[in-house]
Structure formats: structure tokens, C-alpha cells
Amino acid sequence: IxxxxxxxxxxxxxxxxxxxxxxxxxxxxxxxxxxxxxxxxxxxxxxxxxxxxxxxxxxxxxxxxxxxxxxxxxxxxxxxxxxxxxxxxxxxxxxxxxxxxxxxxxxxxxxxxxxxxxxxxxxxxxxxxxxxxxxxxxxxxxxxxxxxxxxxxxARAATTIAPFQQLPNPVAAMAVDNNGSIISLPAVPDSGARTLTGTLYFGIGTQTNNALGAATVVTTSSSAAGSAGLFTVVYKAASLTNSFIDSGSNSYFFTDSAITACADTNLKGYYCPPTPLSLALVIQGRNGTNATVALPLFDAKPLLLGANAAVPGIGADPTATASLKPVPRSFDLGLPFFFGRNVYIGIEGRAAGTATGPFFAF
The missing domain is CATH 2.40.70 (Cathepsin D, subunit A; domain 1)
Known part of the structure; x- marks a missing residue:
């Protein structure tokens, strides 16, 4: 800057x-x-x-x-x-x-x-x-x-060109490559990794290296609906209509009383299943697209207390942690969701090939 x-x-x-x-x-x-x-x-x-x-x-x-x-x-x-x-x-x-x-x-x-x-x-x-x-x-x-x-x-005006008032999405404000971005991260071993190197691409379908390709496009709620970026996750027959993909969350955040919670008071809210689990989810876009995914869930204790910075498949119950303000009826697909995937973030109102934001794709 x-x-x-x-x-x-x-x-x-x-x-x-x-x-x-x-x-x-x-x-x-x-x-x-x-x-x-x-x-x-x-x-x-x-x-x-x-x-x-x-x-x-x-x-x-x-x-x-x-x-x-x-x-x-x-x-x-x-x-x-x-x-x-x-x-x-x-x-x-x-x-x-x-x-x-x-x-x-x-x-x-x-x-x-x-x-x-x-x-x-x-x-x-x-x-x-x-x-x-x-x-x-x-x-x-x-x-x-x-x-x-x-x-x-x-009041502050919502513009993506100068003179700005609200903080713009830095990608939307770029002269080119301004319709979205892609986060590409490699898979992480079950035991975690000390370091992880990936790529953040600007633009979707604007350059030879950022094509949307065959990714599954899941459209989300729009700003007109009051809160953009939300879709539905069906988990154990529950429709969680305020779900989202969030690279800023270090874990999956969802509520499931059937999964063993960590006994360690320093890990309050985290899940510590005695054996790894596979969480079956259906991600439903506002466009009617359904994507079935299986997410691994590991015992959080050895992963969080170890020396590795990139830890796969750990989860926590946001309602069990006083410092969090949980989003009702949500499944927060945090950073572990990005491991081993290309995740596309389509900006609202911007065309990206045959898709128009807001959407996520993977």
C-alpha cells in the first residue's frame, strides 16, 4: 500500500x-x-x-x-x-x-x-x-x-470506482480481472502440514489460467435478499439455509450433539471423535444446483496442539463457545474445505463465462 x-x-x-x-x-x-x-x-x-x-x-x-x-x-x-x-x-x-x-x-x-x-x-x-x-x-x-x-x-455510497465511499471489494475495483477470484490450495495430509503453498487468482475466465471450466456453480443469496453469499447445506436431514464458504474460518463450524466433544477445556467447542468421520453434505445453490460432498472430520486435539499450521478436517460447535456469535441455521465451510480444491468466488452482478455472481464454484 x-x-x-x-x-x-x-x-x-x-x-x-x-x-x-x-x-x-x-x-x-x-x-x-x-x-x-x-x-x-x-x-x-x-x-x-x-x-x-x-x-x-x-x-x-x-x-x-x-x-x-x-x-x-x-x-x-x-x-x-x-x-x-x-x-x-x-x-x-x-x-x-x-x-x-x-x-x-x-x-x-x-x-x-x-x-x-x-x-x-x-x-x-x-x-x-x-x-x-x-x-x-x-x-x-x-x-x-x-x-x-x-x-x-x-450514510456512505456503494461504488466500485472512484470517488469511493464504502470500502470496495478490492477485486471488484480492479480495472481488469474484476469479476471474482480463485483460491487454489493443495490437499493436506491427515496429520497436517507445517506449511502450505497455494495460489490466489484474480478474475474468472479473464485469462488463460483462470477458466471456470467444469466447476460446479452454486449461486448464493444476493444483497437484495438482505445478506449475500448464503446457500443451503443439507446435513443429517436438516436444511441449514444460512450456510457459507469462509476461508477466514480455520475450521468447520456446525452443531451436532452426536459427535464427541473435546474434553480439554482449552479446546472448548471443538469436536474430538475417537475415529475419523466422514460428514455427508448436500450443498444447494439458489440456482437449484446440488453438490454432494463428503468432508473428513478428525480429532481436533492432536491437530491443534501439534506444530502444524495447516490442519485438515477439524470442526467446532459455534454455540458452545462464548466468544463466537453463531449464524443461525448455518454450516460454515471454513478453510479445510479449500484443501485439495479450486474454489471460485463470483462477484455479485459480474458475469464469469456462463455464470453470473454471486456464486461459489468448486
Whole structure:
């Protein structure tokens, strides 16, 4: 990232790639002081700086909105708004309406597992029409921040070209290769792996190396339905209508009282089946497409307490962990779902071959 039209730049490593959110968010603690000072603040019609609160399943992130020239993998977006999580000064105090949703404040590397979040989900902006009116939405809200602090929730336009107001999906804001992305990760041994190297492709069907091919396309709910990116998972005869694919979740999150829970108090909520299980799921798209998948589920204890960073097929019950805010009637297909697959993320309203987003494909 660079301060717009300058050579004041900083390369940020260890950024979480998240298909469950949208927008670039970097922790203030990992930015050089000079870098933060060089980034122009987004301001509202009253010339006050703007901040954002975004809710995640495990908490919320609050911080200022600033402009950067963004570069990744040969792609670039000029003058793009991003969030600085945990920014100081007038942004230090979190508004009560932001923290009221519950969960933990995400403000440090240990909270998010990285130096920032690259949200490349299925929408073009992080809040869409829900934030184009004063009051925001339960998931995201933009704040007017005079010197006395951030209190009032304001409206922000949803555009993917400059001048931006809401945080855009960085992929949707690219000049080309802007209809989606592909995450390609190799399979992981049952015992896990210390490291894993994959590829993030920008665009679907826009280059010779990002064709949709014969992947099964599962369309999702749209922004007009109130929340984009959701589909149905049928698991043990239950129709979980708010299910989603989320690379930002380290495990599968679902509720099944028949699976043995871990006895270790440090692993509260995780599943520890005495022998590996095969979970039979049917993923149902809004387009009527059904995809049958079998997911392995292993004892979480040896995998989580071991030295490997990439761990396959572990799951947890989100209702058993106080720090989580579970999505009702959902099956969260977290990062283990990506192992050994190419997963396509089609952006809402953008055509990708014969498919149009929002969709996932695999």
C-alpha cells in the first residue's frame, strides 16, 4: 500500500485472505507511524473523518477509513479506501453501538491471526445499499468522527470506482480481472502440514489460467435478499439455509450433539471423535444446483496442539463457545474445505463465462 500518488509505501505480509468479508483492513500496530500519518482520512459532508465498525462471527473491528494506492499480484487500485483497525486519537474509543453486537474487539495480530484482512467475498462493497442510508446495518456501520469522538452513524455510497465511499471489494475495483477470484490450495495430509503453498487468482475466465471450466456453480443469496453469499447445506436431514464458504474460518463450524466433544477445556467447542468421520453434505445453490460432498472430520486435539499450521478436517460447535456469535441455521465451510480444491468466488452482478455472481464454484 502507498499513500496516494506518493512513494511513501509499506509492504504488508501475513494478511488473512477472507471470502467471508469484503474490503482491505490493516492493523494500526503493524503500520509504520509515518505511513499512517501519510494516509489521507476519508471525510464526510461535515469535513469530519470517517470510521467504520464491521462485525465478524468472532467479534468486531473498529477504526478509521483512509485512502491508499493498493497493489497486489500485478493488479492495482488507486485511491482506494481501507480500514485501519485499532487506530488511535479520536478513533480510540469504540462507539457503544459498535460493541453492542457482542463478541471480542479485534484489534491485535493475535485476534485475527494476521496483520490484516483482505476481504474478497461475493459483494462489490462491504455494506452495499444497507449503508447508503443513515443508520447502517447490523453487520457494518460508518461513523462521523468529530474531535469529541465517533457516535453518529452516517450514510456512505456503494461504488466500485472512484470517488469511493464504502470500502470496495478490492477485486471488484480492479480495472481488469474484476469479476471474482480463485483460491487454489493443495490437499493436506491427515496429520497436517507445517506449511502450505497455494495460489490466489484474480478474475474468472479473464485469462488463460483462470477458466471456470467444469466447476460446479452454486449461486448464493444476493444483497437484495438482505445478506449475500448464503446457500443451503443439507446435513443429517436438516436444511441449514444460512450456510457459507469462509476461508477466514480455520475450521468447520456446525452443531451436532452426536459427535464427541473435546474434553480439554482449552479446546472448548471443538469436536474430538475417537475415529475419523466422514460428514455427508448436500450443498444447494439458489440456482437449484446440488453438490454432494463428503468432508473428513478428525480429532481436533492432536491437530491443534501439534506444530502444524495447516490442519485438515477439524470442526467446532459455534454455540458452545462464548466468544463466537453463531449464524443461525448455518454450516460454515471454513478453510479445510479449500484443501485439495479450486474454489471460485463470483462477484455479485459480474458475469464469469456462463455464470453470473454471486456464486461459489468448486
Amino acid at each position: 502507498c499513500a496516494p500518488d506518493t512513494t511513501t509505501c509499506q509492504t504488508i505480509d501475513h494478511v488473512v485472505v477472507d471470502t467471508g468479508s469484503v474490503g482491505l483492513r490493516i492493523l494500526a500496530s503493524v503500520l509504520n507511524p509515518g505511513m499512517i500519518a501519510a494516509l489521507p482520512q476519508q471525510k464526510d459532508d461535515s469535513a469530519n473523518p470517517v470510521a467504520e465498525c464491521l462485525a465478524f462471527v468472532d467479534g468486531y473491528a473498529f477504526g478509521s477509513v483512509r485512502f491508499v494506492d493498493f497493489k497486489i499480484g500485478g493488479e492495482a487500485v488507486a485511491n482506494m479506501p481501507m480500514q485501519i483497525i485499532g487506530d488511535g486519537d479520536r478513533f480510540a474509543a469504540v462507539p457503544a453501538s459498535c460493541s453492542a453486537g457482542g463478541g471480542t474487539r479485534l484489534a491485535a495480530v493475535k485476534d485475527i491471526g494476521g496483520n490484516g484482512i483482505l476481504g474478497i467475498g461475493v459483494t462489490t462493497t462491504d455494506c452495499g445499499t444497507r449503508c447508503t442510508v443513515t443508520g447502517g446495518s447490523p453487520a457494518a456501520a460508518y461513523y462521523d468522527c468529530p474531535p469529541t469522538g465517533c457516535v453518529n452513524i452516517i
